Amino acid sequence: MTGKIQGVILAGGMSRRFGSPKAFAEKDGIPFYQYSIDALKPFVNSIIIVTNPRLKHLFKQEDESMKVVNDLDNYRGEGPLAGIYTAMETSNAAWYIVTPIDVPFMETRVINELVYHIDADVDAIIPIVSGKMQPLISIFHHSIKEVIKSQLDNGERSVDQLLKRCKVNYVPMDGEKAFININHQSDYQKFL
Numbered sequence: 464m465t466g467k468i469q470g471v472i473l474a475g476g477m478s479r480r481f482g483s484p485k486a487f488a489e490k491d492g493i494p495f496y497q498y499s500i501d502a503l504k505p506f507v508n509s510i511i512i513v514t515n516p517r518l519k520h521l522f523k524q525e526d527e528s529m530k531v532v533n534d535l536d537n538y539r540g541e542g543p544l545a546g547i548y549t550a551m552e553t554s555n556a557a558w559y560i561v562t563p564i565d566v567p568f569m570e571t572r573v574i575n576e577l578v579y580h581i582d583a584d585v586d587a588i589i590p591i592v593s594g595k596m597q598p599l600i601s602i603f604h605h606s607i608k609e610v611i612k613s614q615l616d617n618g619e620r621s622v623d624q625l626l627k628r629c630k631v632n633y634v635p636m637d638g639e640k641a642f643i644n645i646n647h648q649s650d651y652q653k654f655l
């Protein structure tokens with residue numbers, strides 16, 4: 464038994480480098496954030512998009528199984544950990560599968576492989592692709608919620624720091640393309 468699995472889409476970033484909200488940039492006429500939804504959907508009971516008040520109204524809530532919320536007030540805009548903590552506070556699940564909104568080549572097989580490694584003995588499951596870890600396309604157990612909170616309360620926004628405090632299963636994976644993330648307009652020109 465794995466318990467309830469919640470999908471989390473981190474969508475509260477400022478897209479400063481990109482210059483406009485990345486979630487709504489398009490690949491083949493489909494907004495980037497939809498690719499994150501599509502990759503998660505087969506594996507989760509529900510999806511929570513965690514964003515900020517500037518963008519919240521722009522996300523379409525497809526059905527009852529999807530929720531769009533802002534980062535909790537205390538941690539608004541404090542980075543990805545604020546989004547993960549908000550999801551853990553807002554919903555009640557055993558596991559949280561997290562994705563960002565700027566990975567338009569993401570594939571269900573990536574999430575499938577991470578889900579395969581869900582195990583009671585670990586706190587986090589993180590892919591390693593071409594020697595680089597991808598901590599924002601990952602699975603976290605709810606038991607680390609208080610660790611995240613204490614980091615946020617100490618102003619420590621680093622996900623890498625969190626991983627040093629957790630039992631992590633690092634999963635080597637093939638297929639770099641699925642992990643391409645778009646940060647700058649030049650990435651958009653290059654890959655899309």
Ligand SMILES: Nc1nc2c(ncn2[C@@H]2O[C@H](COP(=O)(O)OP(=O)(O)OP(=O)(O)O)[C@@H](O)[C@H]2O)c(=O)[nH]1
Pocket residue numbers: 473474475476477478479480481485513514534539540541542543545546547562563564565599646
């Ligand atoms: N909920 C939430 N998500 C965030 C926050 N900061 C970043 N994210 C998300 O985390 C992922 C990675 O963010 P980045 O690309 O590093 O940051 P960004 O703010 O979107 O872009 P830059 O402003 O160019 O750094 C994206 O999906 C962001 O939307 C935050 O404070 N809250």
